Amino acid sequence: MTAAIKASTTDSWARVLRLLREGDKFLVAGHNNPDGDALGSTVALGWLLEALGKTYWLYNESPVPDRFSWLRFSQPLQQAHPDWEPRWYILLDCGDSKRVGKDLAARLPLERTVNIDHHVSNRDFGAVNLVEPDRSSVGEMIGYLAQELGFPLKGPLGEAVYLALVTDTGSFSYENTVPKVLELAATIIRQGLNLARFNALLQNQWRMNRLKLMGDVLSRARLFDDGRIGVISIPKAFREERQATVEDCDDMVDYIRRVKGVRIAVSLREDGPRKIKFSLRSTGDTDVEEIASSVGGGGHKNAAGGELHHSLEDAESLLVRMTREYLALADKNPSAAS
Amino acid sequence: MTAAIKASTTDSWARVLRLLREGDKFLVAGHNNPDGDALGSTVALGWLLEALGKTYWLYNESPVPDRFSWLRFSQPLQQAHPDWEPRWYILLDCGDSKRVGKDLAARLPLERTVNIDHHVSNRDFGAVNLVEPDRSSVGEMIGYLAQELGFPLKGPLGEAVYLALVTDTGSFSYENTVPKVLELAATIIRQGLNLARFNALLQNQWRMNRLKLMGDVLSRARLFDDGRIGVISIPKAFREERQATVEDCDDMVDYIRRVKGVRIAVSLREDGPRKIKFSLRSTGDTDVEEIASSVGGGGHKNAAGGELHHSLEDAESLLVRMTREYLALADKNPSAAS
CATH class of the missing domain: 3.90.1640.10 (inorganic pyrophosphatase (n-terminal core))
Structure with a gap:
């Protein structure tokens, strides 16, 4: 051995x-x-x-x-x-x-x-x-x-x-x-x-459609909570316009995570009406599994996700609210959640 | 020792x-x-x-x-x-x-x-x-x-x-x-x-401006020569609109290089009227230094660049023409250039 x-x-x-x-x-x-x-x-x-x-x-x-x-x-x-x-x-x-x-x-x-x-x-x-x-x-x-x-x-x-x-x-x-x-x-x-x-x-295996979709999505990325929450959303219409697949959306959450100051990165993919797949990413002690599981998802401490049956807009609001609350709690009570 | x-x-x-x-x-x-x-x-x-x-x-x-x-x-x-x-x-x-x-x-x-x-x-x-x-x-x-x-x-x-x-x-x-x-x-x-x-x-040190600029630029990426040449251009107006710096443009050429089939990746950054900074990237035997040096630039086999005193549009056309000619020559004469 x-x-x-x-x-x-x-x-x-x-x-x-x-x-x-x-x-x-x-x-x-x-x-x-x-x-x-x-x-x-x-x-x-x-x-x-x-x-x-x-x-x-x-x-x-x-x-x-x-x-x-x-x-x-x-x-x-x-x-x-x-x-x-x-x-x-x-x-x-x-x-x-x-x-x-x-x-x-x-x-x-x-x-x-x-x-x-x-x-x-x-x-x-x-x-x-x-x-x-x-x-x-x-x-x-x-x-x-x-x-x-x-x-x-x-x-x-x-x-x-x-x-x-x-x-x-x-x-x-x-x-x-x-x-x-x-x-x-x-x-x-x-x-x-x-x-x-x-x-x-x-x-070097990307599809051109993926690159262009990524462009569409990143140029519309948003920050919340003083830049501590980064959000990207992929409406179904964007995918259709670029003839992009669900796989072409993989890993996009990693780009918003790279923005300085972002503690929780959120991405949402609209698969159909009121059918939203979401991913959460963090680094260090910020536990996104806790957030994901509170809305029926799961995963690991720094990478979690799930599905939501809301409109894209409502799902965004929900996740921003949940992550904001998590961070506020973590700030108040650093030993428990931050 | x-x-x-x-x-x-x-x-x-x-x-x-x-x-x-x-x-x-x-x-x-x-x-x-x-x-x-x-x-x-x-x-x-x-x-x-x-x-x-x-x-x-x-x-x-x-x-x-x-x-x-x-x-x-x-x-x-x-x-x-x-x-x-x-x-x-x-x-x-x-x-x-x-x-x-x-x-x-x-x-x-x-x-x-x-x-x-x-x-x-x-x-x-x-x-x-x-x-x-x-x-x-x-x-x-x-x-x-x-x-x-x-x-x-x-x-x-x-x-x-x-x-x-x-x-x-x-x-x-x-x-x-x-x-x-x-x-x-x-x-x-x-x-x-x-x-x-x-x-x-x-x-995790990116500026949000960089992410958005990257989005603007990637969604406008183009392919030439049956997808063997990938081109991204960064007009000065894009940078100004996003309040992005020259450094925010770094490494964008690497994304177009990742598209399947692209043998030569080209990026152009407009720094002023008739002042264009360009980068060329390749993998393997494709020698972009040869192309760069033919227009007064330099570098290494797989990573080269330089400056051009043309409009952005003319600089693009010139580089696409040069890379296309290089690839055509390489196809004809694989031992010399491919």
């Missing part, structure tokens, strides 16, 4: 390693609408199983998102079940077994399910559970498995692990960028990753 | 280390209009000299940029000369001694100048020259000096080195992110850097 593998879950690591070495007929699945970690860890595990000479099947309910179309797979990612019965189902980056989507969740034999995850909410739903909430990403964990199995993190295997690391650490900027993560990234580069090519593939 | 220090310049490292240990009365200066590396390496060297108990003076022709106002200095950054005569002038991140600004450049005794830099164009202008073009940043080099001198990279010293690393590697995404850079970053985190706090300070 390398030092990267923690004593507390040593037994789980050993069980997963033994299973990969000795088992066969694996189905590997990440959560649907996969992000860079769900997809990267699936691809990386695929290359590991390929190297081990196993029979395996890479599954996701959703097809490969367009922005990751450049990823190199050992086998195509399937939306269907194989015509052979898997012996082991390995679920990656799923806080809950339902995250793989209805179809697979319905037929999943939990007694033959291996659960590899880093969500703190994970309730060990599998027969084998390798769950470490302190890990930056599941891809990081697959990287350690590869090292334990003696495979260097080069070529498409290294690329897939790197994708997971970069995605889930916000390009090595979030708190989960612990030293081991940077050292693993260093190892992957040392084993041959072409960083310039990789980043061009990863970063 | 650690392995981080290269054999080829071992003698220069030894001379600089001896000078820091045995010398006194240092003036430390980075280039004017300092970026994160010029400023970070100045601050880091300040903390080193402080720890060594030396008399020193931190100089820059420009004041601390607003976005770096959170940086912790061992001594204030001065725009004036000290009232004592420095024994040694240490220039950081200056490809040329003139980069420190007219005032200091005019009085600089080159026989008492120490030149620590990573610009490939540096012509060893000092009495002691520690110039390593392969280094990500001068801050990285100051980090190794600190380690050689036995000071851990913690507190404001670690923060200043980290700032230099993050800035000059594009948050660990450029080609210069070699394994040693990530390992140095890991060491700084291990020695106590609070990454979440640091990144909030670094990233």
